[in-house]
Amino acid sequence: MKIAIVGGGVSGLSIAYNLAVRGAGEIHLFEKNWVMYGSSTRSGARFRVHFWTEENSRFAVESIKRLEKLAGKMEWNPIIYRGGYLWLLFNEYQIERFKETNKMWSKLGVQGIILKPEDIRERYSYINIDDVLGAFYGPQDGSLHHDYVCFGYYSLAKKLGVIFHEFTPVDEIITANNKVKQLKTMNGLVDIDVVVLAAGAWTNELLEKMGIHLPTEPLRKEVCLTEPYHHFIDPLIIDMSSGAYVGQTLKGEILGSIDYPTPPGLIKLETRLEFVVRWAKAIIKRVPILKNARIMRTWAGYYMMSADNSHIMGREPEWPEGLYVAYGYSGHGFMMAPLVGELLAENILTGKIPELMKPFLPTRFKENKLIQEKLVIG
Amino acid sequence: MNLFGDPIQGRRGSRVRIFFNGIGLEGHTLEPVSIALYYNGFKVLGRSKKLYRVRGFYSLSPQDRLVLAKVGGEYVNPCEVLCQEGQEVHVDLSLPFLVKLFSPLLDGYFQHKKLVKNKILWSLAVDKIKKLANHPKIGDMGAQKTGRILEVESDVVVVGGGLSGLVATYTISNLGLRVLLIDDSPALGGRMRYDHMDIPGISMPREDLLRDLLNRITASENVRILTRTVFTGLFEDHPTAYSEYDKTLYILKAKAYIIATGLIDIPCIFRNNDLPGVFSGSTVLEMINYYGVEPGRRGLIIGLSQNSLRIAEQLKRLGIDIVLVSRLKHENMEYDLSKIGEYVGNVREIQASGKTCVERVNIIHDSGRDEVKVDFIACSAFSIPDVRILNQLSSKMVFLDNVGFIPIHDEYMNLKDNIFIAGGVSGSPYSILHLIEGEIAALSVAYKLGVKGAEPLVEEKIKEYRSKLSEMNVKWKNKIFEISRSGLIENTSFTYPPTLFIEKPRNDAFICFCEDITTEDISKTVYEKGFRTLELVKRSLGVCTGRCQGRLCMVNASLYVSYLSNLDPDQVGLTKARAPTTPIPLHVLAGGEGG
Numbered sequence A: 001m002k003i004a005i006v007g008g009g010v011s012g013l014s015i016a017y018n019l020a021v022r023g024a025g026e027i028h029l030f031e032k033n034w035v036m037y038g039s040s041t042r043s044g045a046r047f048r049v050h051f052w053t054e055e056n057s058r059f060a061v062e063s064i065k066r067l068e069k070l071a072g073k074m075e076w077n078p079i080i081y082r083g084g085y086l087w088l089l090f091n092e093y094q095i096e097r098f099k100e101t102n103k104m105w106s107k108l109g110v111q112g113i114i115l116k117p118e119d120i121r122e123r124y125s126y127i128n129i130d131d132v133l134g135a136f137y138g139p140q141d142g143s144l145h146h147d148y149v150c151f152g153y154y155s156l157a158k159k160l161g162v163i164f165h166e167f168t169p170v171d172e173i174i175t176a177n178n179k180v181k182q183l184k185t186m187n188g189l190v191d192i193d194v195v196v197l198a199a200g201a202w203t204n205e206l207l208e209k210m211g212i213h214l215p216t217e218p219l220r221k222e223v224c225l226t227e228p229y230h231h232f233i234d235p236l237i238i239d240m241s242s243g244a245y246v247g248q249t250l251k252g253e254i255l256g257s258i259d260y261p262t263p264p265g266l267i268k269l270e271t272r273l274e275f276v277v278r279w280a281k282a283i284i285k286r287v288p289i290l291k292n293a294r295i296m297r298t299w300a301g302y303y304m305m306s307a308d309n310s311h312i313m314g315r316e317p318e319w320p321e322g323l324y325v326a327y328g329y330s331g332h333g334f335m336m337a338p339l340v341g342e343l344l345a346e347n348i349l350t351g352k353i354p355e356l357m358k359p360f361l362p363t364r365f366k367e368n369k370l371i372q373e374k375l376v377i378g
Numbered sequence B: 001m002n003l004f005g006d007p008i009q010g011r012r013g014s015r016v017r018i019f020f021n022g023i024g025l026e027g028h029t030l031e032p033v034s035i036a037l038y039y040n041g042f043k044v045l046g047r048s049k050k051l052y053r054v055r056g057f058y059s060l061s062p063q064d065r066l067v068l069a070k071v072g073g074e075y076v077n078p079c080e081v082l083c084q085e086g087q088e089v090h091v092d093l094s095l096p097f098l099v100k101l102f103s104p105l106l107d108g109y110f111q112h113k114k115l116v117k118n119k120i121l122w123s124l125a126v127d128k129i130k131k132l133a134n135h136p137k138i139g140d141m142g143a144q145k146t147g148r149i150l151e152v153e154s155d156v157v158v159v160g161g162g163l164s165g166l167v168a169t170y171t172i173s174n175l176g177l178r179v180l181l182i183d184d185s186p187a188l189g190g191r192m193r194y195d196h197m198d199i200p201g202i203s204m205p206r207e208d209l210l211r212d213l214l215n216r217i218t219a220s221e222n223v224r225i226l227t228r229t230v231f232t233g234l235f236e237d238h239p240t241a242y243s244e245y246d247k248t249l250y251i252l253k254a255k256a257y258i259i260a261t262g263l264i265d266i267p268c269i270f271r272n273n274d275l276p277g278v279f280s281g282s283t284v285l286e287m288i289n290y291y292g293v294e295p296g297r298r299g300l301i302i303g304l305s306q307n308s309l310r311i312a313e314q315l316k317r318l319g320i321d322i323v324l325v326s327r328l329k330h331e332n333m334e335y336d337l338s339k340i341g342e343y344v345g346n347v348r349e350i351q352a353s354g355k356t357c358v359e360r361v362n363i364i365h366d367s368g369r370d371e372v373k374v375d376f377i378a379c380s381a382f383s384i385p386d387v388r389i390l391n392q393l394s395s396k397m398v399f400l401d402n403v404g405f406i407p408i409h410d411e412y413m414n415l416k417d418n419i420f421i422a423g424g425v426s427g428s429p430y431s432i433l434h435l436i437e438g439e440i441a442a443l444s445v446a447y448k449l450g451v452k453g454a455e456p457l458v459e460e461k462i463k464e465y466r467s468k469l470s471e472m473n474v475k476w477k478n479k480i481f482e483i484s485r486s487g488l489i490e491n492t493s494f495t496y497p498p499t500l501f502i503e504k505p506r507n508d509a510f511i512c513f514c515e516d517i518t519t520e521d522i523s524k525t526v527y528e529k530g531f532r533t534l535e536l537v538k539r540s541l542g543v544c545t546g547r548c549q550g551r552l553c554m555v556n557a558s559l560y561v562s563y564l565s566n567l568d569p570d571q572v573g574l575t576k577a578r579a580p581t582t583p584i585p586l587h588v589l590a591g592g593e594g595g
Helices: A009-022 A054-071 A092-107 A117-123 A147-160 A201-208 A275-286 A288-292 A333-351 A355-360 B033-039 B098-107 B117-134 B163-174 B204-221 B281-290 B306-317 B388-392 B431-448 B454-471 B476-485 B519-527 B534-541 B554-565
Strands: A001-005 A028-029 A085-089 A111-117 A134-138 A163-165 A170-175 A181-187 A190-191 A193-198 A217-226 A236-239 A242-250 A253-258 A294-306 A312-314 A323-327 B014-021 B024-026 B070-071 B075-076 B086-091 B148-153 B156-159 B179-182 B221-226 B230-234 B237-244 B248-253 B256-260 B262-265 B277-282 B300-302 B321-325 B342-344 B349-353 B358-365 B369-374 B376-379 B381-386 B397-400 B404-409 B412-415 B419-422 B510-512
Touching: A001 A009, A001 B454, A009 A028, A009 A092, A009 A147, A009 A323, A009 A333, A054 A092, A054 A147, A054 A333, A054 A355, A092 A111, A092 A134, A117 A134, A117 B117, A134 B306, A147 A163, A147 A201, A147 A323, A170 A201, A190 B397, A193 A201, A193 A333, A201 A217, A201 A294, A201 A323, A201 B086, A201 B397, A217 A275, A236 A275, A236 B033, A242 A275, A275 A294, A312 A333, A323 A333, A323 B404, B014 B033, B014 B237, B024 B033, B098 B148, B156 B163, B163 B179, B163 B204, B163 B431, B256 B431, B262 B281, B277 B281, B281 B306, B281 B376, B281 B412, B300 B306, B300 B369, B306 B321, B321 B358, B349 B454, B381 B404, B381 B554, B397 B476, B404 B554, B419 B431, B510 B519, B510 B554, B534 B554
Parallel strands: A001 A028, A001 A193, A028 A163, A085 A236, A193 A323, B014 B086, B148 B248, B156 B179, B156 B256, B179 B221, B256 B419, B277 B376, B300 B321, B300 B376, B321 B342
Antiparallel strands: A085 A134, A111 A134, A170 A181, A181 A190, A217 A253, A217 A294, A236 A242, A242 A253, A312 A323, B014 B024, B070 B075, B070 B086, B230 B237, B237 B248, B262 B381, B349 B358, B358 B369, B397 B404, B412 B419
8 A cells, every 4th residue: 555644743653653553564655845845843832631622631641641651762851841731711701611621630630739829920930820719730741842753753654664755745635436545756757555644734735626615714823932041830820811821941042923813714823912912911920030031043844724623634535535634633732633643554454443533533523523723722 | 313423532421429339430421331430440341141250341332242341230231331420330240059069950951861850859959950040030130221112214224334334325315215224333424433534445535534424314204224234134924123221122014124233242262251451453453543442551442343443453553462363374474464563373371361351361372381461352253244143034054264154145245036136245355335225125125115217327337336346356245146146055164263273162261141151162063962063062162142142252153063063154154044133021021001
């Protein structure tokens, strides 16, 4: 069997590795730029297991376990570090919702802690809690090194014989008798039996050429990074009043972003001063000691948002035979991709749909079985 | 504000007393703290991030930020803060316990493999990583001034107040357009501010030329000048500039931009090239001619060019002994070496040594090995266009051997849309060309903005420019114009990185000073990991991601990767630079809130 994966981000790399490790035959990965060029290398490099829906939380718990296991096998240290997520809450309703959802998280083995303002002050004296009513702390959440995760998958996959075609955009998927047949690339046509579209924000361009529409759209997100300072912020702090988040990388830089209205679509990956100013104001209010931190770099990447803010994996029965997707991560690619790769590889090779994968099939939009993830950050 | 880089007798400003780690010493009000300390023999300004090596300053540019020191209780760039009466400077030179053993933890991927397999070991390692990196504590990043944001409107913004920027500013203002001139230095003039020799090809003495230009500009109502201000680049919504001096962020509103950021003498790559006392060539001139402080009594100049000979000559005039070294042979040289004391050619490897600053240099050349005693080193082997702003704009670049990465522009000095360039940043090697380019860029902008009569003037200037180019035998410029029309880049040639003075990768020859990345680290990435583009090398090692944002390391890193992997520098490429060019404090961005 000849399998093509389109997209060399963390999603495509994880799928390639998982197929290869199961001896799937000839695997080709096509990337239109260098591997991980798209949104993977622009990631904020955090992961969490706390999602509003049980499906997503369970999926993330299992997924991060997979990544941790791989850490010892990879040539690269993915630098997984569970510094926690701290959601600052500003009203009773928010606290109630987190308390309620914490029961579900406990069931999954990732119980968090509800903190009172005085607990917050004791643990994180640098946070201004004047207007804060409480917080939810998820100790199982943390950070990773997005580039090294990709490099890790890449080198494992390469060793297992995956053939990489970098700087090779795929223009079209050619089908015959409702079966995928060939990829059209700048180097000519390539015969294939199976194609997995994992091209993130660029996936729809290929799907639409086949007349397939899934409710997804790219949304540009901007990020700020400061000069490095002595480490003092462990968790990722999410300010539920301003929509800002801030954390510190292991290298010492302060990294963060804030919700800021942006038109959807593949708009240029530039950053706006107005966004930076808004973040600066929100962060100075929340962590006043950061007022003298200096912004050193800004960048942007896409969240590929799906209609229910949850990833899409697998295929619809009516689609041409051999066509699969894995995209629409809605900003959660690094958290979900390790398990997506594993489950999708099993699905492709055995034809069976693993239990954990079932809620995330593309058919859910037609069947109106949405996952409705409401906890999206940034 | 002293806009004139007036020649001085002795030091700059009035005498003050400052304290270094409690020791009283003399400084001057118009010189940066780093200069006063250096003069008094305190050359070490801090330790490096990972390896805790002693570091001084390489250049005085506010954009380099290689080392931060505690001045008046806050961590700042000591090259950016001026001396004040009673000012306390503190440098922590202590070493953490067993730092040599633990510093490899900060390497990223090389040393972690065994640790990661064991959860307990890894969590201990993470704790160590957090504490180990030598960074300032955020609480010490104080600010005495409140930040603010100001909007500045003009027709044209000129970035860089060197020869081409000054000429452009004058020409535009003379045509009735309003110009904002931005320069990151304490005074205008660019290289003319501190290179006191006359300019080849221009009959007017340097001093008169500079004075004449500055007089014309300051007399014009159409010109506004911001010195000590860095053009921080183009965000999607606003172009910006930042002055650390005034803690002010400027939002620029203009119809066109002329980028005239000139050249940077990038560091040479040799063993212990991070020692205090290793400077860029232009910094050495700035020290002697602008600040009246000698870098030492006997120096090594690396590189043989008109530029390095000018540096040597001006040092010699002060009675400073010079040894000049380069890779070129003795014979068949176009340069007059009679004024230079000692020249060593065919140099293959340079090894500096010294405890807290440069003391000796070992020079390995084709016919043996020499040891010379020197107390400073000037890197003058390669002056590259400062293209970071253009890189932010994703403008196309092509590599030319021994010239650098050149932004593709046409003979109107147009880069794209309303962005124009002039002078050293366009790769032009001679001042006389910079002068004409300043005029062309200004006239092209005027034409673009609809100034009557500008068109014939610009066509005439271009004719003059073309004849000057052929007269001076700068053929490659026409090639650049050709590429800007056709979009086709031919294969370029590449012989050897002009800055490279080591025979094999060394763990004490640095490429990136902010992140402590050595030639050995880069060679591991290239050979063991197979990375061949700078974007991937950056992502594996962190080169170009430190405080200077690649200003000093990007081209060196790209050429070193090209050299190791036998590729064209165009294939290895550069990495995309992003706004801001120099770091801006949050309280300034917040417009003074919380400041």
